Amino acid sequence: MFKILVINPGSTSTKIAVYEDENQRLKKIIDHDVNELKKFKTVADQYEFRKNMILQFLKEEGINLYSFSAIIGRGGLLRPIPSGTYEINDQMLEELKNAKYGEHESNLGALIASELAEHIGVKAYIADPVVVDEMEDLARVSGYPLFQRKSIFHALNQKAVARSLSEKLGRNYYDLNLIIVHMGGGISIGAHKKGRVVDVNNALDGDGPFTPERSGTLPLVGFIELCYSGKYSEKEIRKLIKGNGGLIAYLGTNDVREVVKRIKSGDKNAELVYFGLIHQIVKWIGKMSAVLNFDVNAIALTGGMAYENEFLVPQIKEKVSFIAPVYVFPGGDEEKALALGALRILKKEESAKTY
């Protein structure tokens, strides 16, 4: 039996899971308050804070760190790479520490997994990081030759949900056209064409619907004027897109449960903003169905927001069910996807890829 520790740092939470072979023995979701994370200047600064929470969790559960056969973390902003499980190596760690390709909470997954694994003398891995790139060249064209559209999305959960959905449909992932809608701290909406994510919004860099804490695509001219207004530093403007945008900017919270509570108590502004968010998600599902020539076998809703059954799931279903049947995988199962990725390597069913 192989015992695997899974570490999944997201923008609003840290998820930890313990697997014995393919069986989940424990899982904990630690939600981080916006103000708690505001104390840290960079994502890398959160390293000790998040690592200590993981160690504290293991201590509380009476789990010996030395009992693990491998540790796998969610990672990270690297160069564009094919889907798969990668052994963490020095080059990867160096790039993640220095945020060579940018800052993202999942950079911490590889860093923490590596330190803990080294401490106990086992291997550390990442699987399907956010930079998995299967995009068609056509989708890379942006509209100005200086810029290229990039594939940065919730590859791990999108791939895992796409496989689970295909299984549910009794079909092979490589024979289907699917739209996978991940709605978490970030939102990514991917067109999966016969097993390849041929188009997807760049969930990090101001592309797509707005989210609990990101702005998504903004009106460009207004944005240029803001950049040159002299009122904001570059850092503040970046934060406005990622971290302080979306629901936080409009309503002061990134917690969808709180927003739903406000709407139910009659807050019309909360209702307008939240229904506006749902409207944008629906538009992006429409775009991706066009990418798939309106030949879509199924649509999946996933990520933490897919638990929201009062407004979000029913409204999306009502508006897009005519395109294809809608299935809901609330929360997704990134931890299981990571554990299985490590298990395939431990069982020698697959070799780990080298970064």
Ligand SMILES: Nc1ncnc2c1ncn2[C@@H]1O[C@H](COP(=O)(O)OP(=O)(O)OP(=O)(O)O)[C@@H](O)[C@H]1O
């Ligand atoms: N039961 C629930 N009902 C409604 N909303 C929920 C529920 N659980 C989580 N959410 C919302 O989902 C969002 C967080 O989703 P998730 O946990 O997938 O994000 P994350 O892992 O931090 O970031 P990302 O998914 O971008 O990596 C938050 O806005 C949270 O309020």
Ligand SMILES: CCCC(=O)O
């Ligand atoms: C880019 C995918 C991950 C995120 O939105 O945080």
